Amino acid sequence: MTIRVLILYYSKTGNVEALAKAVAEGVEKVEDAKAELKRVEHANVEDLVSCDAVAFGSPNYFNYMAGLMKDFFDRAWNIREKVFGKPAAAFTCGGSSSNAALLSIERIFPAFRMEKVVEGVAWGLRDQGSPFEKDLSELKRLGEALAKAAKERKSNNVSQPNVF
16 A cells, blocks of 8 residues: 655745655655655646645745645645545745745645644744755654655545445
């Protein structure tokens, strides 16, 4: 039983991409879990439907997620019933440690009825430095927790009979 965790992100400078790769490392620590890194501009809604869990990563632009990430959520609105209960997490990167962009992503989870399974991470460049030169264990823990939640959910669904 392979668990597929989609890490959907937007990165202009490479900082969010570095965080996304750390999340992927955490996912891969979990037995039978595979991380799929995908830039949001190359993603389609079927990517969201077909994964077992998803992490969303974005820069903090004016205290909000990147426009391309918001556009993805807008395009995915029509399939929201297909992601009911899907484990989800978010991570952001900005000049400060403000969690405003993180919260803007996490506030969308209830509308899609996805389940936030781990606290998100707001990486602040001024406070924490470049992610290229730091310990990213917080992001790895996020990925690991997300994969474990997806594995548990998939195990429970497999073992439960279909009741109609």
